[in-house]
């Protein structure tokens with residue numbers, strides 16, 4: 361028997377640019393570019409889309425319906441067709457402009473096309489800007505299983521323009537605040553205190569406060585991902601509120617009712633803080649209340665339904681699921697909980 365190792369450098373560098381401008385730098389080599397744009401973002405921000413387009417030397421643009429329905433293999437397949445028609449080769453680039461759902465689907469298509477072409481993400485929702493755009497995770501849903509099929513591959517660049525956020529519907533805004541709340545709980549000070557102080561300004565979308573919080577959130581996420589790019593260690597703290605949040609999202613999908621991701625995370629944080637030992641319930645209450653976020657599921661989920669959904673959880677190892685515990689703002693540990701114990705958060 362022989363054993364040897366192959367070590368390669370991973371191409372995992374993302375250039376992050378924040379500001380109220382978007383300018384591409386595609387280098388001296390001609391590259392074919394496919395721009396995939398969320399229709400809602402495009403119709404509200406023609407000039408911004410034109411600015412992105414102007415920087416792409418040879419581009420094909422496709423407007424699509426974003427939202428959770430776009431996170432499906434059928435949509436990814438239609439993107440592969442467009443990539444073929446646009447003759448995107450190994451030197452090509454995909455630029456995805458939209459909410460977290462569209463970014464996830466487009467990133468998955470780009471990561472699998474020719475085993476991976478360069479990707480630039482331009483998030484247009486608050487969730488996309490503080491969370492989904494950074495970290496290289498992409499996935500689509502499989503039936504009612506959230507994020508079941510996906511890969512990890514870092515985007516080549518992330519362009520964050522908070523100007524996109526002015527047109528977000530209120531429900532999407534509140535959803536983004538759910539991820540902001542989670543980030544502040546995980547990061548602790550100075551983001552924790554600043555988010556509490558600026559909560560009213562954030563709820564009313566004050567542009568100056570907003571840019572500062574988006575940038576600080578990105579810096580925090582970057583620091584976590586840098587230490588654990590493949591999500592098998594500390595990066596799993598970013599799943600706070602997501603274990604039971606995903607149960608709610610799956611339940612909502614089955615009931616065909618809307619459940620914005622960040623809202624599910626906010627309720628998930630409350631539910632987890634009730635059944636996971638050591639959780640700082642008071643901190644969860646304080647931050648979510650300040651940001652005007654909900655704490656209770658809007659429909660009834662039975663314990664059996666919750667146990668069923670938890671059985672498919674990607675964080676499950678054997679009989680238990682590793683759940684991040686926010687012991688205090690900025691102090692996070694893990695607790696191995698059984699699906700039964702977690703499902704107790706839902707009343708029968």
Ligand SMILES: NC(=O)c1ccc[n+]([C@@H]2O[C@H](COP(=O)([O-])OP(=O)(O)OC[C@H]3O[C@@H](n4cnc5c(N)ncnc54)[C@H](O)[C@@H]3O)[C@@H](O)[C@H]2O)c1
Pocket residue numbers: 398399400401404425426427428431458459460461462464484485486487488491492493494495496497498499507524525526527528529532535536621622
């Ligand atoms: N990959 C990751 O690391 C990661 C992290 C967090 C969330 N996510 C995923 O992101 C998704 C949620 O993303 P989301 O909250 O951005 O929602 P979304 O992408 O579903 O978009 C919500 C709605 O807003 C519209 N929209 C987008 N930009 C707009 C704009 N500027 N103005 C007006 N309308 C606009 C979209 O068309 C859509 O209807 C979930 O599927 C979640 O799993 C992924």
Ligand SMILES: [Zn+2]
Pocket residue numbers: 491539602621625
């Ligand atoms: Zn999330």
